[in-house]
Amino acid sequence: MTVTAPGPDAQLLFLTKLQRLFAEGDFTATYKFALLMALADLSVELGADDGRELVLTTRQLGRQFIGLYWNHTLPYSSGRAACSSGVLAQNKGTQAAVLTAIEAFRNTSRVPTLMAAIRHPSFDALLGKVSATVSAQPLTYLQNFGGGTDEFIYARAGRGQIRLKPGVAYCLRRFYPLLQQLTRTHWISHIKGNRLNTPLLGETDDLEAFLFAPSRKALGIMEAGLRKLDGTRCFYCRESLAEADVDHYIPFSLYPREHAHNFVLAHPACNRSKSDTLAALPHLERWLDRIEQCSDALAEIGTEAGFLTDEQVTLQVGAWAYTNGIAAGGQAWLAPKHYQAISPSYLRLFSAQSPVHAPTQVPTCLAAEA
Numbered sequence: 001m002t003v004t005a006p007g008p009d010a011q012l013l014f015l016t017k018l019q020r021l022f023a024e025g026d027f028t029a030t031y032k033f034a035l036l037m038a039l040a041d042l043s044v045e046l047g048a049d050d051g052r053e054l055v056l057t058t059r060q061l062g063r064q065f066i067g068l069y070w071n072h073t074l075p076y077s078s079g080r081a082a083c084s085s086g087v088l089a090q091n092k093g094t095q096a097a098v099l100t101a102i103e104a105f106r107n108t109s110r111v112p113t114l115m116a117a118i119r120h121p122s123f124d125a126l127l128g129k130v131s132a133t134v135s136a137q138p139l140t141y142l143q144n145f146g147g148g149t150d151e152f153i154y155a156r157a158g159r160g161q162i163r164l165k166p167g168v169a170y171c172l173r174r175f176y177p178l179l180q181q182l183t184r185t186h187w188i189s190h191i192k193g194n195r196l197n198t199p200l201l202g203e204t205d206d207l208e209a210f211l212f213a214p215s216r217k218a219l220g221i222m223e224a225g226l227r228k229l230d231g232t233r234c235f236y237c238r239e240s241l242a243e244a245d246v247d248h249y250i251p252f253s254l255y256p257r258e259h260a261h262n263f264v265l266a267h268p269a270c271n272r273s274k275s276d277t278l279a280a281l282p283h284l285e286r287w288l289d290r291i292e293q294c295s296d297a298l299a300e301i302g303t304e305a306g307f308l309t310d311e312q313v314t315l316q317v318g319a320w321a322y323t324n325g326i327a328a329g330g331q332a333w334l335a336p337k338h339y340q341a342i343s344p345s346y347l348r349l350f351s352a353q354s355p356v357h358a359p360t361q362v363p364t365c366l367a368a369e370a
Contacts, residue, residue, distance in 0.1 A: 003050055003051045003052050003166060004050070004051050005049060005050060005051040005167070005170050006051055006166075006167035006170055006171060010167055011167075011171055011174070011175075014152070014167070014168070014171045015171075015175065017150065017152050018179070018182075020145060020146060021142070021143070021145050022182060022186055023145075024145040024146040024147075025142070025144070025145040026141075026144070026145075027186070027190055028091065028092050028093070029090055029091040029092070029096050029137075030090040030091075030096065030187050030190055030191070031090075031096065031098070031133075031134070031137055031138040032138050032141070032142050033183045033184075033186055033187040033190070034064075034065055034068050034069065034098075034138070034187075035061070035065075035134065035138040035139065035142055036142070036179065036183050037064070037068060037179075037180065037183050038061050038064035038065060038068065039056075039061075039153065039154070039164070039172060040172045040173075040176050040179050040180065041064055041257065042054075042056055042060060042061070042064065043164065043168075043169040043172035043173050043176075044172070044173055044176055044255065044316070044317060044320050045313050045316050045317065046316075047164075047169035047170070047172070047173055048169070048170075049170055049173060049174075049323060050170070051166055051167050051170050052166065052169070053163050053164055053165060053166050053168075053169075054163070054164040054168070054169040055157055055161055055162070055163050055164075056154075056161065056162055056163075056164065057160055057161050058131045058132075058134055058135045058139070058160050058161070058162070059127060059128075059131045059160065061131065061134050061139070061162075062127050062128075062130040062131030062132075062133075062134050063127060065098055065130050065134055066098075066102060066114070066117070066126065066127065066130055067114060067257075067308075069090075069096075069098055069099055069102055070102060070114045070117070071210075071211070071215070072087070072088065072090065072099060072211060073087055073099055073102050073103040073106060074087070075087060076088050076200055076207075076210055077200065086199075086200055087099065087103065088191055088197050088200060089191075089194050089196035089197050090190075090191065090194075091194075092194055092196070097129075097133050098130050098133055098134075101126060101129045101130055101133075102126065102130070105117065105122065105123075105126045108122070109122055112306065113218075113303075113305070113306025114306055114308075115302070115303045115306050115307065115308070115309065116303075116306070131160075135160070139154075139162065151165075152165070152168075153165065153168055154168070173320060173324070174324065174327070176254075176255070176320075176324075177253065177254055180256060184208065184211075184212060187211070188207055188208055188211065191207065191211075192207070212256060214258050214307070218258075218305045218306050218307065219246045219305075221301075221304055221305040221306075222246050222260070222263055222301060222302070222305045222307065223244060223246050223265065225300075225301030225304065225305070226246070226263065226264070226265045226301065227244070227265065229294060229297050229298070229301065230264075230265055230290075234265065234266050234267045234270055235247070235249075235264035235265055235266050235283070235286070235287075236264075236266050236267070236270045236274065236279070236283060236335075237267060237270055237335065239267070241265060241266075241267060243267075243268060244265045244266065244267070244268075245265070245266050245267070245268050245271040246263055246264075246265060247263070247264050247265070247266040247270075247271045247274070248262055248263065249262050249263070249264050249279065249283075249287050249318075250262050250278070250314075250317055250318055250321045251274075251275070251276045251277065251278070252276075253276040254276070254278075254321050254324075255317050255320075255321065257308065257317075258307040258308060259302070259307060259308045259309070259310065259313060259314045259317070260298050260299060260301060260302020260303075260305070260307045260308065260309045261291050261295065261298050261299075261302070261309070261310075261311050261314040261315075262314050262317070262318075263298075263302075263307075264287070264290075269336070270336075273333070273335075273336040273337075274333045275333075277330075277331070277332065277333040277339075278321060278322060278325050278330065278332045278333065278342065279332060279333055279334075280332040280333055280334035280339070280340050281332070281340065281345065281346060281349075282334070283333075283334075284318075284322075284332075284346060284349055285349060287318075288315075288318075288349055288350070291311060291314065291315065295311045298311075299311070315350060318350065319347060319350045322342060322346045322347055322350075323347060325342040325346075326342050326343065326344065326346070326347070329341075330342045332346075
């Protein structure tokens with residue numbers, strides 16, 4: 001049987017049902033927001049644009065949950081409530097079990113970062129607890145809204161598995177930035193509206209950064225490592241670099257996850273000019289060559305900073321981002337005020353077998369060592 005991508009009417013119906021889910025669903029905890037994010041992340045990382053079903057395991061979802069909630073177990077304090085700090089409540093009753101499990105793991109293991117946690121001998125037990133909670137709670141209740149149940153996203157597929165229905169992974173990939181924005185907005189509103197958090201929340205509008213952005217300390221470690229690896233030139237304009245920004249090559253607004261292989265050093269002016277757009281073909285060639293030649297070094301830096309270090313996931317995300325750029329008729333940033341159309345030639349670079357992928361110049365990290 002031939003599987004095709006969903007047409008415009010099917011895509012619109014999917015978005016309409018998502019809108020109903022947010023409006024009519026019962027969100028007593030933040031789990032459902034985390035589940036939507038996890039399903040979208042895994043669709044980008046493991047799915048395809050052909051409309052096929054996608055089978056996921058509860059352990060895959062559990063690992064995504066641990067990543068999403070890891071920093072949420074740290075104490076939060078606002079400017080107004082500087083004398084008060086504590087872990088934000090993510091449930092309207094007792095604290096969410098996922099946070100309790102992660103917090104207990106952190107207290108006993110004493111690991112400083114998520115990457116260190118993943119390598120810890122006790123992580124598998126934590127993953128088992130979180131996966132069981134995900135299966136019993138948000139997976140069971142997410143698709144209950146409007147007084148009924150509508151399994152338009154997934155169905156159970158045997159023990160420890162779910163199956164995203166035909167066209168769902170496609171829609172989650174195509175509308176990923178929109179879904180992320182909606183989910184984050186509702187997640188933040190849920191925490192602000194929880195009376196248990198009133199003593200901790202002040203007027204300072206930093207809640208989104210606390211919940212979803214990397215810490216300054218982690219970015220500082222990444223910057224120091226990249227300076228040693230890449231030298232003192234801006235990744236984009238190649239001019240000498242004094243002050244530098246740690247830039248997400250695939251923009252954070254498109255894919256708000258922290259992968260070590262996605263970070264580059266850039267002039268603040270280049271970073272601001274590129275902003276939330278994808279980079280043009282010469283930059284993409286250099287980025288892919290750099291990952292190919294310097295993958296282990298980037299992973300080492302990322303591990304120290306606490307960022308994810310999966311090269312293949314980063315490449316999958318990159319291919320997805322440029323595919324969406326082509327579908328949207330997007331323009332890629334070449335230099336300030338200079339753009340070029342994103343074409344299929346961009347995607348050919350992601351094939352390691354393609355001769356186009358062969359490095360055309362000395363990779364940045366190797367040039368720094370020369």
